[in-house]
Amino acid sequence: MRVDKFLWCVRYFKTRSLATKACAGGHVKINGLEAKPSRHVFINDEINLKRKQITHTLKVVDLPKSRQGAKWVGLYVVDITPDHELKKNELLKYEGRKKGAGRPTKKERRDLEDWYEEKLDDWFEEDD
Numbered sequence: 001m002r003v004d005k006f007l008w009c010v011r012y013f014k015t016r017s018l019a020t021k022a023c024a025g026g027h028v029k030i031n032g033l034e035a036k037p038s039r040h041v042f043i044n045d046e047i048n049l050k051r052k053q054i055t056h057t058l059k060v061v062d063l064p065k066s067r068q069g070a071k072w073v074g075l076y077v078v079d080i081t082p083d084h085e086l087k088k089n090e091l092l093k094y095e096g097r098k099k100g101a102g103r104p105t106k107k108e109r110r111d112l113e114d115w116y117e118e119k120l121d122d123w124f125e126e127d128d
Helices: 003-009 016-024 070-075 083-092 106-127
Strands: 028-030 046-051 054-060 077-079
Touching: 003 016, 003 028, 003 046, 016 046, 054 083, 070 077
Parallel strands: none
Antiparallel strands: 028 046, 046 054, 054 077
């Protein structure tokens, strides 16, 4: 099965064309090698997929015949993404100023710095 079709079938992309663009843009690797959209995926392949600044690591368990419901995705792929990659998602969740609202005030800057320090402290404490 083609890698773009596989990623679409297991619901990592909403459309197949988005999966194709990700492959063509170099965001998908199979067993450490960059994958073109037409590259075939086989059982036990390891796929590295970069989405939203996080590198997801997937292990192919089986190949679906068509697009699967979210309930059945676990039969075809196992997410083996390291914890430190998933923790990056927490840092991206900061909802600060709206775009175009100008420079942050001194108080907002301090709040943002405190928030980042708290997240980084939590992150490094758990790794120890």
